[in-house]
Amino acid sequence: MEAKSIIEFKDVNKIYDNGTVGLKDINLTVQPGEFLVVVGLSGAGKSTLMRTINQMHRPSSGSVLVDGVEVTDLKGRALRELRRKVGMIFQNFNLVKRTTVEHNVLSGKISYYPTWKSLLNLYTKADKLQAAEALDRVNLLEKLYMRADQLSGGQQQRVAIARTLMQDPKIILADEPIASLDPLTTRAVMNDLKKLNQEDGITVVVNLHSVPLALEYADRIVGMRAGQLVYDEPINRVTESDLNAIYQSV
Amino acid sequence: MDITTKMPHQSWGQKYHIKTLSLVLLTVGLVLLSAQVSGVDLAMFFTNIDQFTNLLVRMSHPDWAYVTIIWQPILETLQMAIIGTTIGTLFAVPFAFLAASNIVKNSWLHGLVRFFLDLVRTLPDLLLAAIFVAVFGIGSTAGVVTLAIFSFGMISKLFYEVIETIDDGPIEAMESVGANKLQVVHMAVLPQVLNPFISYFLYTLEINVRASTVLGYLGAGGIGVYLQRSLNEFDYSQTAAIIIMTLVVVLVINVLSDYLRERLV
Numbered sequence: 001m002e003a004k005s006i007i008e009f010k011d012v013n014k015i016y017d018n019g020t021v022g023l024k025d026i027n028l029t030v031q032p033g034e035f036l037v038v039v040g041l042s043g044a045g046k047s048t049l050m051r052t053i054n055q056m057h058r059p060s061s062g063s064v065l066v067d068g069v070e071v072t073d074l075k076g077r078a079l080r081e082l083r084r085k086v087g088m089i090f091q092n093f094n095l096v097k098r099t100t101v102e103h104n105v106l107s108g109k110i111s112y113y114p115t116w117k118s119l120l121n122l123y124t125k126a127d128k129l130q131a132a133e134a135l136d137r138v139n140l141l142e143k144l145y146m147r148a149d150q151l152s153g154g155q156q157q158r159v160a161i162a163r164t165l166m167q168d169p170k171i172i173l174a175d176e177p178i179a180s181l182d183p184l185t186t187r188a189v190m191n192d193l194k195k196l197n198q199e200d201g202i203t204v205v206v207n208l209h210s211v212p213l214a215l216e217y218a219d220r221i222v223g224m225r226a227g228q229l230v231y232d233e234p235i236n237r238v239t240e241s242d243l244n245a246i247y248q249s250v
Numbered sequence: 251m252d253i254t255t256k257m258p259h260q261s262w263g264q265k266y267h268i269k270t271l272s273l274v275l276l277t278v279g280l281v282l283l284s285a286q287v288s289g290v291d292l293a294m295f296f297t298n299i300d301q302f303t304n305l306l307v308r309m310s311h312p313d314w315a316y317v318t319i320i321w322q323p324i325l326e327t328l329q330m331a332i333i334g335t336t337i338g339t340l341f342a343v344p345f346a347f348l349a350a351s352n353i354v355k356n357s358w359l360h361g362l363v364r365f366f367l368d369l370v371r372t373l374p375d376l377l378l379a380a381i382f383v384a385v386f387g388i389g390s391t392a393g394v395v396t397l398a399i400f401s402f403g404m405i406s407k408l409f410y411e412v413i414e415t416i417d418d419g420p421i422e423a424m425e426s427v428g429a430n431k432l433q434v435v436h437m438a439v440l441p442q443v444l445n446p447f448i449s450y451f452l453y454t455l456e457i458n459v460r461a462s463t464v465l466g467y468l469g470a471g472g473i474g475v476y477l478q479r480s481l482n483e484f485d486y487s488q489t490a491a492i493i494i495m496t497l498v499v500v501l502v503i504n505v506l507s508d509y510l511r512e513r514l515v
Contacts, residue, residue, distance in 0.1 A: 099441045
């Protein structure tokens with residue numbers, strides 16, 4: 001018997017206002033605790049797929065279930081509560097560079113606070129401790145009071161992971177998290193994601209360009225081309241030539 | 251093989267900078283035309299220049315004793331500028347956020363706000379001063395209100411343009427965390443715009459110190475009142491003292507704000 005899925009796409013289509021097809025007939029089910037890697041060329045729809053999960057993009061048709069809840073029509077508070085459950089990591093880290101690492105990490109908790117408290121930066125002692133712990137898990141505790149722009153790219157990405165941890169997420173979406181990093185820091189970031197997947201049971205969805213990294217870290221690999229799912233296999237059945245085929249131009 | 255045969259074709263227009271050249275010619279032509287239409291007589295500038303030197307000679311003996319009388323109104327001018335700029339800025343900040351297209355996605359709403367701000371900016375400060383002198387009477391209240399409205403128009407435009415140039419990444423990140431609109435502005439936007447805001451505030455203050463000198467001329471308080479009086483009485487040595495003192499104050503403000511801006515950015 002199949003366990004209850006954490007993400008489910010049913011016949012999802014996305015057509016942008018300018019007519020570009022973002023997603024076409026997507027049917028995809030992700031199990032809790034999976035480490036899913038999505039591969040495909042730039043513009044294949046990987047980012048769009050990811051952003052329909054936390055509704056940063058609205059699909060044109062179809063339904064998306066996250067943790068059993070239909071998310072395509074969520075608005076306001078309900079939408080923010082969905083996003084709280086779904087952490088997101090970006091290619092460009094998206095930290096607020098002119099403020100401290102601590103503040104950046106705490107900002108992951110912001111949806112738990114009433115507006116007036118967050119505007120006055122009144123964070124609880126417990127949350128400050130949690131921020132320190134989150135930073136410690138990515139081995140950057142000593143940077144707690146530094147300004148974010150003093151950190152290297154790899155360190156900034158790991159601060160972004162710590163920020164996501166503050167949300168206590170069930171899912172982490174990582175949109176090409178290592179595209180602007182060198183090989184060494186790439187490994188540190190991927191290892192952090194794997195650790196959260198294995199130790200905390202967080203479902204991880206990663207968009208990647210690197211076939212070797214996909215093979216090394218994924219439990220399951222999904223391939224996209226021109227907005228469609230063209231490949232979906234568990235890792236033990238994936239071959240490198242399959243993946244290279246996804247990257248062939250049509 | 252000769253590399254020139256492999257190079258991509260460069261159009262004729264691109265090669266001889268046709269666009270730039272024709273724009274320069276057009277601009278020069280328009281300037282000459284508008285000078286002719288508006289009847290600007292360049293020759294008169296040179297024939298009457300002796301009047302100017304004549305005035306300078308009469309101003310060349312500043313009445314230094316007059317300084318003891320005018321330092322108070324100069325201080326008042328400064329205070330007017332500071333209060334006016336501050337009030338204008340406080341009102342401008344919320345409007346700047348409403349006018350920024352990356353904060354308010356609804357193009358009708360930010361378009362409407364911008365239209366209102368454009369309207370405010372088209373009001374010349376001298377007209378405002380004349381109106382408020384009529385409303386509040388001669389004195390610094392009229393000056394402060396004028397400067398507040400003038401700064402409001404200017405600051406709101408400068409601020410919303412700053413807001414529109416920020417990195418959208420942190421905004422996206424805060425939205426993905428589940429922050430509401432105010433929280434996004436507080437966490438992702440404010441830290442990015444605070445320094446340019448302060449910089450533009452100081453810049454506006456500089457402009458207002460100069461502007462308030464002129465406003466006083468219309469009776470809106472400050473040193474301008476004295477400037478007008480000395481000119482009416484043809485007491486050019488007093489005029490000179492006022493101009494020099496104003497220059498000193500403006501210079502001090504400029505140096506101070508330059509220093510602050512450097513420290514902040």
